[in-house]
Amino acid sequence: MIKKEKMRVISSRQVAKDTTEMVLQNTYISETSVPGQFLHIFLDGHTLRRPISIADINKDRQTVTILFKKLGDGTEQLAKVTEGMLLDVLGPSGNGFDMCLEEGDTALLIGGGIGVPPMYSLGKKYSERNIQVVSVLGFQSKEYVFYEEKFKELGKTHIVTNDGSYGAKGFVTDVLCKVRGFDHYYSCGPIPMLKSVKNTLEGKRGSISLEERMGCGIGACYACVVPAQTEEGYKKICSDGPVFDVLEVVL
């Protein structure tokens, strides 16, 4: 259930170019969040909240971690929020990943840019359940790379940069051929990347997480819809998603 909560900022630090990692404390949100969900964050002076995906959940410390990239005034303002301040948050919002794998199975995580964070909370949870995790992470260039070490702790990790300044050169799909044997893939990133992942891995079971400009963030305003193979013909990203079976929505 979504609640409107105050979250205390425990830490905020830059982890890559234009990219901030923020740890937020709140009992209800940390106890109820699952990988794939997001927080809808209010910022003073802004009409619309900012949807930011959850990158890590720590029930012992009662924290969740978010990562976001400065893309406009909202995220610029959020990056200036410092330790000790309180954020007005709606969450946990949306539905998490279908964690359908069992011990001994292998999960392939494919993240692009600011689509990488939700892959981390999922990978960590799967790793705790003794599910093999293989990650393919794409970034624009070297200065945008983050969480490489953290993903390596979970399993084999391939880093790709568009300009080749770090790791392999190209797109995530260029290294997918190197990954052999997995049971389900999970992907989050820009739509062109998700399309090309879907095509490259055609016939494989997969889940994708979508992002879109949102209004209410609770399913009432119909701002963030995606065409779908259903009777109604659409799904709401904020409340039916943001995670969907790859065959359910039309990219």
Next chain:
Amino acid sequence: MMNLEVHLPGLNLKNPVMPASGCFGFGREYSQFYDLGKLGAVIMKAATGEARLGNDTPRVAETSSGMLNAIGLQNPGVEKIIENEVPFLAKYDTAIIANVAGSTLEEYEFVASTFNEAKDVCALELNISCPNVKEGGIQFGTDPYMAAKVTEKVKEASNLPVYVKLSPNVTDFVSMAKAVEKAGADGLSMINTITGMQIHLPTQKPLLSNKTGGLSGPAIKPIAIRMIYEVKQQVSIPIIGMGGISNAEDVLEFLLAGASAVAVGAANFTNPFICSEIIDNLPSTLEKYGINSVQDAIGKAVF
């Protein structure tokens, strides 16, 4: 105790606050946050004759003190709304207002007559001002002759009181208001959003897929206040006022300008509890300014 009641054609409201059409869906999502029975009324999302899928995304963009939207009247169609949504809202002790949209006179008539057969709908809000669909809506909302015509047809098609939702995207707003009053409208609902555009700097193209969208939020409040103030002097039917309301002080300002009730739109996105909080704060706000009841405040700035 402060009397918040208002009595309008078809609507006996316990308080003057209702969520605006399109900003509240059919109430389900907001019912997880508070008891919808607290609301004076609920104006449902627009209904058309058949289901509509709306525009491509992006459909919303934030602006200074507001937002643009171009949803494109996505809805499951009037029959599904009556079957699935009205019964849900009817469980709550609140008045249900149906927003009627269409592309042709016949479609408006069909939607209005279908709602007429439905139990539990108290009034119609006639949407002749949606700026986000290519056909219909706005063409009826910018020409006084067409506006009067569609109002007459909808009045004939239904026994429910009709509140005509007017577009601010016209040169002579007052003559639109007078035209629909003469055509039999029971009330006015104003203002709808103001057409705007935002260019996305990284792509150097309009941000919204529909290119233009309707501006709402605090940015448009002074425009709404001015238009209500002007219309109040020229028409005698009641006005449901809206445009950027985000607190109880705003509600009082709309009442003083001539609105008999108010609708809250974009502020529901900023804070899903906003309508409930405004209702809680309204008595002390009226008291602070020496006003004895909601009824006392209506049009006080005008007359």
